[in-house]
Amino acid sequence: MQEHILSILIFFPALAAMLGFVVHKDSAKAYGVTVAAIEFFLSLWLWKIYDPAGSGMQFQELAPLISQFGINYFVGVDGISLFIIILATFFTMVGIASLTETRRLKDLIITLLFLEMTMVGVFAALDAIIFYVFWELSLVPMLYIIGAWGGPLRIYASIKFFLYTFTGSLLMLVGMLFMAFLHYKHGGVWSFSILDWQAMNLPVNYQMWLFGAFFFGFAIKVPMFPFHTWLPYAHGQAPTIGSVILAAILLKMGTYAFVRFSLPMFPDASVLFMFPIAVLAIIMIVYTAMVAYAQEDIKQVVAYSSVSHMGVIILGIFALNVEGITGSIFLMIAHGVVSGALFLLVGVIYDRRHTKLMSEFGGLASVMPRYATIFGIMMMASVGMPLTINFVGEFLSLLGFYKQSHAFTLVAGTAIIVGAIYMLAAYKKMFFGTVTKEENKHLKDINRTELMGLIPLVILAIWLGVYPKPILEPIDKSVKELVVLMHEKARTVEAQKRIPDLTKSAQEVH
């Protein structure tokens, strides 16, 4: 069973979703929680049997699918994808457990379980086409969640979300086909295996074009400035669960794909595009932080702050050294925990008041003390206070980029600190002062269902902030392998300089 753990992880939720059609609608939620919990424990088991000392991809499974065209069912995990998979199963469980939706709950839960399959599939795939299949398939459940359970503009928002990401990924598909064709030209067979692709050594101009093709697909998904316009709509209209999954997991597909595809396959192009992308990332951090400050809707504040932090992740990835990439992968997990929790918290107040306008609140701290406490902790984590989960990731990412450029890092670092302003301002508007609105005086504090989702997140946010080692170590190990590969493949002098040579520095130490 151990060797098939990944297939089980991928297809168990889908199978459960199909059986879920039979479950009576009153019991659907319990069914969903059960399935998601089993899936989560399976993913924990994956972590347990994962060998932190082992190198390369573990638990590989290979089955021919379309061998004529070099497409195989090929999955595996390394330290980079392992924790994102756990994050995905965790958030599906938490999300379903804290569902307060009443309209057509059973459909929603079945959709979420299908979505879980696609999420795990994306992060476990080692064949580009399998990756693409899950990547595209994840759009469909999300389209349905936003479009069927969303706010008044839900249809516009869901179509925008779908078409934007679909267009980007089609360009990526052309890039993938070209990669496979290049493999055919040199190796004689078509291959979509990511590992084969990573071993290919491409001329720099090919790298540039392919990097561009993949970039569209990934950048729209992240979403990077200026492709981010679909996200505020999607978040604004999506139901709480939709926003949680979107922010916590789906956006990570883009950043993960940068690490999995762009860096090891096109190291020279990555170096060449490092500064343009860093500029975009910094614009993303600064500009969306400013936009967040101008929002009146608390959910939009959280949404823009989430984009802003994605900018730090991008910056860390394109530091192209171990610190930066490790930090950004850790930050992906941290960002998932924190922004997921914040969206859940916004959902809590929305369920009570059916508004997300901050002007409608004020002085909530005295009415809902527990809510205010948890919100406060998560807000602190979000602005990157030391000893919280975000700090570790942000610090490492910036440290990584500091080695490439002091000035850029300084701007980004300042922007992050200044970014705290909008979160604190939002917190002040909502929670401090006197209760001005009559409706707010008798709001109920957080109930048990909601606590069940939030408490684990709080624990994670602090625990991993204080002691990130169990997660950082496996990530670090895989990232080192990645950087070694990148340095070996680098053709241009610039790239060889920018991407550190780990083998050499290791010798120097001894």
Next chain:
Amino acid sequence: MLEPINISLASLNVMTLAPMLIAIAGALTILCIDLIKSNLHKSLYVMVALLFLLLDLGAVLDFGNLLLKNGPIVGMFDMMLIDGLAILSQVIIVAGSMLFIPLALTSKRFHEYNYPEYFALFLFMIAGFQFMVATDNLILIFVGLETASLALYTLIALHNRSKSFEAAVKYFTMGALAAGLFAFGAMIFYAITGSVEINKIATILANGAYLNIGFVLVGIVFMLAAFGFKLSMVPFHTWTPDVYEGSSAALAGYMSIVPKIAGFVVAMRLFDFLVDTGVVWLQVILYVMVVVTMTASNIWALVQTDVKRMLAYSSISHAGFVMAAILIGSTQANTGLFLYWALFSFTNLGAFSMLWVSRQKNLIAGQSSDHPYEKFAGLVKTMPMAAIMMGLFMLSLAGIPPFGLFWGKMYMIGSAVAEGYIVLAVVMALNSAIAAYYYLKLIIFMFMKEPISGYQGQYLTNASLSLRTIIGIAAIGTIFAVFAVNPLLTIITRLVETSVY
């Protein structure tokens, strides 16, 4: 005195006619049954037709086997040519027809199915298409094309509504024009080469080093226009939406698949050698035609208010997409064409069948056409299974993996990339994104809007067991296509390679 002509029967290889003769025999059998006893139930004719199609398919597959062993087979004074393309297209034609014919078993009564002639004409039409693809003789192609087309016009008109008469007449007029253009094209090729067989034309032109290039180009123009009409390439497509709208949904779905594959095969035979030998002008024109057909019809489809018209434009767009294979001209592209079309036939037939099962006898107040988008609003709440099926077909048409059509699209774009047509590949990919919008529109109506009163009783009114079965087969074919792709590719590649395309 004329010398008596001596030809041994064995050299004629009469057996090459067997598949077509089976279809014709089936048609005659149906007519004979009607002579002996009329007013029989349609189910009898459907089953008889199905049986003969099964025999037909068996004969085709048998030839396929022979072909793989011994190479292409010729017969009947070299008129008949059974090569890989002929086998593949005949399999698609006959199998597509077998999926189509049970759609006649609706639970509501429709005028046309009371006539046994309908089924006889149907089988004649199939024989016509089979002749068309199993030869490289321009005259036999013409005869096959006309046999099939005339039968098809009649099938459309038999639907017996004013719109279907309009459709039939429109199709007939355009079809006659196309036939005329084809005849002119064939004439010019005969005039410059003295042959009506495509492979001989190719050899003679190549030996003469294309000295008559002017005449060749004129011939190509006529042929392009003729195939433009038949394959509904922009700008020769204007008849398509009207004809689809006027025909029954089932027949419209059929028309979007079977006649086109026959057209593609002939176009492939005719244009392949011209593209290969580097008639640059033809490459440019084909390139433009492919891109314009894909893009323009996609944009028109965006603004349609009726699902059937939308599907008509979408079929045009898919045809344009596949036409790229003829432009690219590699074995991989030609393989891709057949793969795409085999997968497309499942999905598209499923989509049109879904319209067919909800076909009303009478329009309700305020309804402008048979299948407006509003009709499907909130379908997931009233008929969840139907909505999921329709949604599945739409996702497949949009090219969302892992559903059927994605694999076809992927393989086609891959073949474009492999031959260096990067820009074309990007255009093909972006067109899929445009197309996603109108397919999504139907999904949005079905899954995200509230039902509109008045339509409730109209869904699945036609859904008899056989219709459900067909839709089920289409759905299974669409979902599990990924497992069929590898065997399909293996066999298609082998067959295409044996015919040196």
